[in-house]
Amino acid sequence: MAYRLTQYAHGGGCACKIPPGELEDVVRGLAGPGPEKPHGELLVGLDDGDDAAAVRIEGGQALIATTDFFTPVVDDPYDWGRIAAANALSDVYAMGGRPVVAVNLLCWPRETLPFELAAEALRGGKEVCASAGCHLAGGHSVDDPEPKYGLAVTGVADPDRLLRNDSGRAGLPLSLTKPLGLGVLNARHKATAERFEQAIEVMTTLNDTAASAAVAAGITCATDVTGFGLLGHLHKLARASGVTAVVDAEAVPFVDGAREALRAGFVPGGSRRNLDWVRPHADLGVAEETALLLADAQTSGGLLLAGEIPGAPVIGELVPRRGHTTLVVR
Structure with a gap:
């Protein structure tokens, strides 16, 4: 019997995330003072919704x-495992780190x-x-009515x-290292x-x-583009940095077939919620x-960098804060 795994889930990939506005309401009360005697200095926590947590530990x-x-x-379960693992590891890379050890979540x-x-999913991961x-x-692992897979990852960085x-x-x-449109193609x-x-x-x-x-180029500001789409992650970056992001829509790359999938009506609910x-x-x-498409929920998308690296198209720039956090032009 051939199984279509996507038919056993209400959503797919990062498009099944809790909408960003609802999520921020849920975690708002978690930010604030930490333990009185912490083991290491918390460098990045919940305050700005960054990609991962970072703690300074002994040894520099x-x-x-x-x-x-x-x-x-x-x-395909093998491909799903590969995608899920690459997506989880991406949060460490988005912080400029190197993943060291991971454990499966099934x-x-x-x-x-x-x-x-x-x-097969575990083999791919x-x-x-x-x-x-x-x-x-x-x-x-847990017995669950809906299949889910991913990783918990620990990494190190300077x-x-x-x-x-x-x-x-x-x-x-602003540079983007992977094309957009994964959400609409996955929906198709x-x-x-x-x-x-x-x-x-x-x-x-x-x-x-x-x-x-x-990191080699001296860039200090970045995030990866996943379930909240380019516009969602860019809004969080601009808001946290106190600037406005200007995006040249014609400079943004898209995966082949993405526009056709959108025009055919294959739009994840997560993408519409991102835009709203x-x-x-x-x-x-x-x-x-x-x-x-700019708000399309991506799964294992690229890095959005405030700076330039070889091979990554420049899609806009950061400017002093204006009335909006994001300005899209063409």
């Missing part, structure tokens, strides 16, 4: 901790789907971790060279079973090279179709 290093898991974004409907499929030079050791979303400043260019895949090889290649590509190049969330804070000087 920063410890980076993150977790990410989601429902199937593609039908939720599985044991009476509905055979464990052979879960084993293991192979991606191995390519990243990251140990994958153990993990946790505490004085962290990439973070609150260190942007006016005059810096779920509805039609069409396979989009370029989308899978983008989602399984690690952000390690981009992160290393950013950022609309009050943005001046969107583009058509609704383009705005939706």
Whole structure:
């Protein structure tokens, strides 16, 4: 029997995240003073919704901790495992770090789907971790009505060279290391079973090279573009940095077939929620179709950098704060 994993989940990939506005309301009460005698200095926490937590530890290093898991974004379990692992590791790269060890997080409907499929997802995750030079050791599993997979990842970084979303400043260019449009293509895949090889290649590509190049270039401000879309993550970056982000819509790259999928009506609910969330804070000087693609919920997307690195197109710049956090022009 052939199983289509995407049919066993209400959403897919990072498009199944809790909407950003609702999430901020939930976690607002968690920010504030920490323990009286902490083990290490907290460098990055909850205050600005950055990609991971970072703590300065003995030996002159920063410890980076993150977790990410989601429902199937593609039908093939091996590809799903690869994508989920690359996506989880991305949070460490988005902070300028290097992943060291990860553990599996697996939720599985044991009476509905055979464990052979879960084993394939775990194999995909293991192979991606191995390519990243990251140990994958153990993990946790639960019986769940809906399949979910991902990783909890621990990494290290230079505490004085962290990439973070609150260190942007006016005059810096904005670069994007992967094309957009993954959400609409994944929505089309779920509805039609069409396979989009370029989308899978983008989602399984690690952000390690981009992160290393950013740190080497002296860049200090970055985030990765995942479930909240380019506009959502850019809004958080600009808000945390006290600047306005100007985006040249015509400079933004898209995966082949993304516009066609959008025009055919394959838009994840998460992408529409992203656009609704950022609309009050943005001046969107583009058509609704383009705005939706810019807000499209990405899974294992690229890095958004306040600076330039080889191979990454410049899609805009940071300017002094204006009336909106984001301005989209064409």
